[in-house]
Amino acid sequence: MKKAQEHTAPKKYGMVIDLDKCTGCGACMAACMAENNVPFREDETDKNLSITWLRVYKLTNGKKFPNADVCYLPRPCMHCEGHHGHSPCVSVCPATATDYSYDTGIVSQIYTRCFGCRYCMAACPYHVRYFNWWDPVWPEGMEKMLSPNVSVRTRGVVEKCSFCFHRYQIAMEKVRYEGRAELAEDEYQTACTQACPANAITFGDLNNHDHAVYKLKTHPDAFRLLERLGTNPKVYYISSREWVRRQGDNYLENEGKVVAKAH
Amino acid sequence: MSTVKAKDDGAGGFIILFFILGFVASMILGWIVFPKLLYSQKEQPFNFDHAIHMDMVGACESCHFFRDDGTFSGIPKLAQCIDCHQDVQGFTKDEEIFVNEYVRNYREVPWLIYSEQPDCVYFSHSAHVLSGGMECKTCHGPIAETETSRPYEYNRITGYSRDIWGKSMLGLKKNPWDRMKMDDCAECHRENGVKQNSAQTHKGACFVCHK
Numbered sequence: 001m002k003k004a005q006e007h008t009a010p011k012k013y014g015m016v017i018d019l020d021k022c023t024g025c026g027a028c029m030a031a032c033m034a035e036n037n038v039p040f041r042e043d044e045t046d047k048n049l050s051i052t053w054l055r056v057y058k059l060t061n062g063k064k065f066p067n068a069d070v071c072y073l074p075r076p077c078m079h080c081e082g083h084h085g086h087s088p089c090v091s092v093c094p095a096t097a098t099d100y101s102y103d104t105g106i107v108s109q110i111y112t113r114c115f116g117c118r119y120c121m122a123a124c125p126y127h128v129r130y131f132n133w134w135d136p137v138w139p140e141g142m143e144k145m146l147s148p149n150v151s152v153r154t155r156g157v158v159e160k161c162s163f164c165f166h167r168y169q170i171a172m173e174k175v176r177y178e179g180r181a182e183l184a185e186d187e188y189q190t191a192c193t194q195a196c197p198a199n200a201i202t203f204g205d206l207n208n209h210d211h212a213v214y215k216l217k218t219h220p221d222a223f224r225l226l227e228r229l230g231t232n233p234k235v236y237y238i239s240s241r242e243w244v245r246r247q248g249d250n251y252l253e254n255e256g257k258v259v260a261k262a263h
Numbered sequence: 264m265s266t267v268k269a270k271d272d273g274a275g276g277f278i279i280l281f282f283i284l285g286f287v288a289s290m291i292l293g294w295i296v297f298p299k300l301l302y303s304q305k306e307q308p309f310n311f312d313h314a315i316h317m318d319m320v321g322a323c324e325s326c327h328f329f330r331d332d333g334t335f336s337g338i339p340k341l342a343q344c345i346d347c348h349q350d351v352q353g354f355t356k357d358e359e360i361f362v363n364e365y366v367r368n369y370r371e372v373p374w375l376i377y378s379e380q381p382d383c384v385y386f387s388h389s390a391h392v393l394s395g396g397m398e399c400k401t402c403h404g405p406i407a408e409t410e411t412s413r414p415y416e417y418n419r420i421t422g423y424s425r426d427i428w429g430k431s432m433l434g435l436k437k438n439p440w441d442r443m444k445m446d447d448c449a450e451c452h453r454e455n456g457v458k459q460n461s462a463q464t465h466k467g468a469c470f471v472c473h474k
Binding site for chain 2: 085106111113150173
């Protein structure tokens, strides 16, 4: 029945975020919420109850004027590879609702499979996972603005950033239609990447020499969050500031210069 | 002694009869009444004759085509029909309804989609038809030969089309197009080794068909 199947080299989609460029404007957060049908509440003050797939954190160096400095750090899902795809959340999920794909390197979350035990939330060291405490309620008329490419979640399931996987699915349709083998770099980009007015976010295939992320991840100032846990995340950060890089992991005060990473 | 025994036999027969009647009643309930309760029916806006169109246009792709971005157009919109159907053709009542109520008013026909999947399902026609080289018939059955549109049946609880679970209440299937459940997709994917790239199970990953 089937003859020609797609045989392409495995991808490892990842992101490099330049924290020197990030202004903390939050455009990525807004774009993400709109793109992925993320529900919101009237009162978003309690961050344990609200959902943000991509969250911008504010880091401070803790010093007084004139040495005070701030840095904004956008935090999507890190899509940890762990060892051979055994990221923290994937390893603990008893329902196989979250999984790691060897083809794309994306950690999936299947909402209809998840039964809400929240082990993955406990396992994730980055707090990228959120629980739906209620069914989403949209302001009147807004349900007509929802994207049909992303399914809406119900009460009782966990959700997280998918690197806009539906955009990959849609982009692949065109690749197949045109009979090509590979997806071009600009055909699959996440919503946050495209929304960033400062071009701080770069997205692409970390395995592909021609993609911008491939070079950026080897930048001398590149680091990953909580790298020493061995989660092997696919989101890299770049900061020229030593104090920012130090906050990327639990370094001791007397530890020397931060030299991170096994790429 | 013998009279007591005879009495026992009579009671036993009655119990067996009662059991058989109960069995028949529950079968009727399960096979005839329950499906009627579970599924509701709707008629299509008007009857569509696939066979007559196939004679004219020749292939499924003439009306059910791929767009330039690789997405599948699905059920044709008025724009595809209007070239031939500006005026009433033939003498059927359905043609009259179509032209007078829809074409003349530029109203899209609210067709009911038999094979509509739930919201959480992502299905790519291009992956199956273009890359996989599958025929339409493999999943949709011999719909091209039909002259009438059958009633659209949907589950009263879930709202999903009956084509997903299939006609058989037990979920049995003879042909690939008898059912369109996840297991049916997974079965074929397993047999053909499609995207068996899950780190957890080493089987098909969920993100292939879910969204």
